[in-house]
Amino acid sequence: MNMFIIIMLGLICSICIFILVIQRKQLDQILEVLEAAKNGENRKVFIKDNGIVSKIAFEINGLISIHNQELSEQKRLEQVNKELLTSLSHDVRTPITSLLGYLDAIESGIVSGDERDKYIQIARKKAYDLRRLVDSLFDWFKIDSKELILILNDTDICELTKEIVIDWLPALEQKGITPKIEIPDDEWIVELDISAYKRIVSNLIQNALEHSSCNHINVVLKKNDGIISIVVKDDGIGIAKDKLPHIFERLYKGDMSRSRQSSGLGLSIVKELTKMHGGRIIAKSELAEYTEFNIELPIYKR
Known part of the structure; x- marks a missing residue:
């Protein structure tokens, strides 16, 4: 009987040692993966059993995945901001x-x-172009940093x-563009940030005025089922169909013929x-025919 107990104890000790050796290898693997993650490598822990170490490995894999996603997003934002500053500096x-x-020509008396x-x-127009560019830049950074509060x-x-x-009528007249306005004389109450709404509509009109080579611009207000549409x-x-899905992306300018005096921020600001x-906001367009932007806002109900 004593011999049986000794054998059983020896067997249990052997199993415990075996488990400890396996867990030590598993922990070494986890440590190795964590060191790799610290160095920017994308690796995972692979443990087959269902024990506590396996659960720890599963949670670590989740954390590493989140870390890699955040790292990737940070790198993407750094690249986008670098492109933004490069583009805007130009x-x-x-x-x-x-x-x-x-101004130098005027000052020198030439x-x-x-x-x-x-x-x-012309100098005055250039100054206003510059101001619009700077305004767009400030607006975007406020939106992107979540500092803008409506x-x-x-x-x-x-x-x-x-x-x-x-x-906008004087600018449209100067460009030879005929406006067609379809806005009811009724009172439609909506919760708006007035400054932000002015920026939305102005950016759309400015986009058409500067880049569409159009003869007419229509601005329409209509409502249906609790929604007000500004068209x-x-x-x-x-705009070509392959470019239409990208027009609201930051810095996107389409082809160069549409990007004169453009920061590539106007439509992205409108969307945000x-x-x-x-x-x-919904955009529709057909080449050589039209471009339409439709903003849908909820009606404020008393």
Whole structure:
């Protein structure tokens, strides 16, 4: 009987030692994977049993996966921000160089009379182009850093939209673009951040004015089933179907013929501000026919 107990104890000890050796190997594997993860390598722990070490390995694999996703996103954002700064440095430098050229010509007296007045008008336009570019940059960084907080107020969207379009009439007339406005005289109350809404509509009108080569712009307000739609449509050159899904991406400029004086931020700002209002934006286009942006916002109900 004593011999049997000794044998059993020896067997149990052997099993325990065997388990400890296996668990030591498993822990060494976990440690190796963690060291690799610290060095940026994407590896996983593979343990077959269903014990506590296996559960720990499963949780570690989950943490490593999250870490790798966050690391990948961080690298992507760093690259995007690098591209943004590179693009904007070029976009800012171009109007500044041009502006200084016109101002230097005026200052040195190279031009005079009507030509001098023309140079002043061009310099003024370049200054406004530069201001719009800087405004877009500040808007985007506020949105991207989550620092932009909307101040929502009950607002008559019909009256506000009319005011925005009226502000754009001189620019449209200068470009020879005929506006067609279909905005009801009714009072439609929506919770809006007035400044952000002005930016949304203005960016869409500016996009059509500068890049579509259109003759007409339609601005339409309509409502249906608790949704108000703001439609901005032009009869310009349109956007190719393979490029349409990308137009709201940051820095996307499409082909170079549509990217003059463009930061590639305007439409991405429109999309983000629309989302912050609880709405969505839909784009449709046909080459050489039209481009249409439809913003849908929920109606505020008293």
